[in-house]
Amino acid sequence: MKKSSEISSLVIKIAALLVVAVLTAYLFPHQGNTFAYKFEKGKPWAYESLIAEFDFPVFKSEQQYQEECQSVLSAYTPYFSMESGRNEYVMTEADYRQIEGEGYAYISVVNDRHEARTVPFSQVYTQMTAYEQFGTETGVTLTYDPETSARMREHLIASISPTKGYVQTGEKIIGRGEIVTAELYQVLISFRQIYSERHTTTTQRIVSQYGVFLLACLLLIFMSLFLYFFHSDIWQPKRNILFFALLTGMVVTIAYVTLRFYTDEVLIYLVPMVWVPVIVRVFFNSPVAVLLHSVCTLLVALAVPAPLPFVLMQLTAGAAAILTLRNMAQRYQLTMAAVYSLLTYVIVYTIYQLATTGTFSTLDWRM
Numbered sequence: 001m002k003k004s005s006e007i008s009s010l011v012i013k014i015a016a017l018l019v020v021a022v023l024t025a026y027l028f029p030h031q032g033n034t035f036a037y038k039f040e041k042g043k044p045w046a047y048e049s050l051i052a053e054f055d056f057p058v059f060k061s062e063q064q065y066q067e068e069c070q071s072v073l074s075a076y077t078p079y080f081s082m083e084s085g086r087n088e089y090v091m092t093e094a095d096y097r098q099i100e101g102e103g104y105a106y107i108s109v110v111n112d113r114h115e116a117r118t119v120p121f122s123q124v125y126t127q128m129t130a131y132e133q134f135g136t137e138t139g140v141t142l143t144y145d146p147e148t149s150a151r152m153r154e155h156l157i158a159s160i161s162p163t164k165g166y167v168q169t170g171e172k173i174i175g176r177g178e179i180v181t182a183e184l185y186q187v188l189i190s191f192r193q194i195y196s197e198r199h200t201t202t203t204q205r206i207v208s209q210y211g212v213f214l215l216a217c218l219l220l221i222f223m224s225l226f227l228y229f230f231h232s233d234i235w236q237p238k239r240n241i242l243f244f245a246l247l248t249g250m251v252v253t254i255a256y257v258t259l260r261f262y263t264d265e266v267l268i269y270l271v272p273m274v275w276v277p278v279i280v281r282v283f284f285n286s287p288v289a290v291l292l293h294s295v296c297t298l299l300v301a302l303a304v305p306a307p308l309p310f311v312l313m314q315l316t317a318g319a320a321a322i323l324t325l326r327n328m329a330q331r332y333q334l335t336m337a338a339v340y341s342l343l344t345y346v347i348v349y350t351i352y353q354l355a356t357t358g359t360f361s362t363l364d365w366r367m
Contacts, residue, residue, distance in 0.1 A: 009238045016245035017220045023249050025213035027256040029303050035192045040306045041185045043356060050173040056194040057163040058187050062262050065162060072156045077108045077118060079149045080142040084112040088134070089124045091142040096126045108152075110145065167191070216299060220248075223295050227288070234284060244280075248296055251276060255300040268304055269313070273297060274341045277318040278334065281325045293318040313348050320344040 037047055060068070078099060080091065089109065091099075099107065099121060107124065110116045130138040165187075167173065173191060174184055223244075227235040234240050255271045276296050280289040297314045301307040321337040 009236075012238050013224075013241040016242050017224065018217075020245050020249045020252070021213050021216040021220060024216040024252050024256075024299055024302075025209045027253060027260070028209065028212045029256055029260040035195050037188075037192075038306070039180050039185070039188055040309075040356075041180055041182060042353070043180055045174045045176060045178050045180060047176060049175040050188075050191075052167045052169055052171045052173055052191065054194070054198070055166065055168050056191055058165040058167060059162055059190045059193070060164050061186055062267070064164075065160065068160050069157055072160055073153070076153055076156055077104060077106045079108045079110060079116070079145045079152060081145050081148075082109050082111050083139075083141045083143075086141040088130060088138055088141055089119055090127060090130045090138050090140055091124060091144075092140055093126045093128070095142070095144050096124065099124075107142075109142065110148065163190075212302060215302060219295050219298055223291055226291055231285075231288060234288060240284075243283075244292055247276060247279065248292065248299070251296045252299050256303060259303050268300075268310070269345075271300070273300070273314050274317045274321050274338075277322050278325065278337055281322055282334075286322050286326060289322050290318070293322075309349065309352050312352060313345055316348045317341040317344045 037050070039045065080095075082089075105121055106118050107121055108116050109119050124142070125133060125138075127138060127140065167187065167190075173187055174180070178184070180188065224235070224241075227241075251271070251273060255268060255273075258267050258271060273293070273296060277289040277293040280292050294315065297311055297318070300314075301311050304310045318341070320340045320343075324337040324340050325333055
């Protein structure tokens with residue numbers, strides 16, 4: 001009976017870790033897998049001159065695109081349909097509070113002839129304020145039109161082009177030794193994206209996913225063997241392995257989704273990787289915290305465009321957090337762990353930039 005229970009527990013542990021490996025392979029962002037060049041902003045181009053093999057557009061950075069969207073949406077006004085034959089602008093209390101809370105200075109009013117006009121919000125009343133203003137009870141004359149509002153909002157966003165230029169076939173993109181400036185970086189990102197779409201076949205994607213799956217399995221096997229031989233008390237209860245699998249799966253999912261859907265690669269550093277060792281240290285011990293943090297960092301680094309600085313920053317920040325919690329006694333230590341981790345991020349990033357570029361001018365303080 002005991003042996004059967006042990007086998008059942010082992011099967012559950014293996015199944016949980018396999019789910020993590022499959023999830024890693026499935027969500028792995030494949031953009032740039034066939035692109036043979038590695039580059040970082042502010043670093044010299046280490047290859048021969050890169051010439052455009054085809055025409056391609058230069059995409060705007062995620063930050064620039066979002067800023068332009070916000071700028072355009074500043075002209076957006078919510079739409080309301082107005083009851084025919086009425087001149088007062090009266091809306092429900094709920095609609096009034098919502099428009100007031102969102103800070104709109106104007107609204108758009110559509111009459112029964114489908115003619116829209118812009119009305120200052122200062123001329124709009126609720127039923128109560130309309131009674132105070134006019135001395136008579138006034139019914140609601142404005143009804144919020146969600147369909148028209150959404151359509152006009154989408155129209156404004158659609159007016160923003162995701163591209164900001166064009167590179168023609170045969171045009172030089174970057175030469176050997178040139179510094180990858182912010183502008184050149186965006187050109188290279190765009191070229192890599194289009195190049196990967198044109199050259200990556202279905203077979204390559206499948207083989208790539210299989211390779212990622214095997215790498216994830218290898219890391220998880222080493223983690224399991226470490227726990228089995230050196231921390232059997234933690235390995236034995238299956239709830240512990242299920243917890244590790246859940247934590248790893250969550251971190252990998254957040255990181256891969258960030259890399260897949262956002263072109264601004266700085267955003268990967270916003271993924272709370274350092275909380276992995278903090279959580280594990282609180283419930284278990286420091287060696288296991290270091291182990292799981294290393295596994296999570298390496299799994300995410302498989303997809304990060306610049307893996308070396310990412311691994312350096314994550315492992316050192318994690319180490320700082322674990323050292324802060326070496327004698328866990330007070331709750332304020334969690335706050336101190338976050339502070340020390342942030343300081344470690346800044347220090348390691350600055351030193352890495354100085355070591356690889358020899359100047360402060362390439363520092364990207366968004367990191």
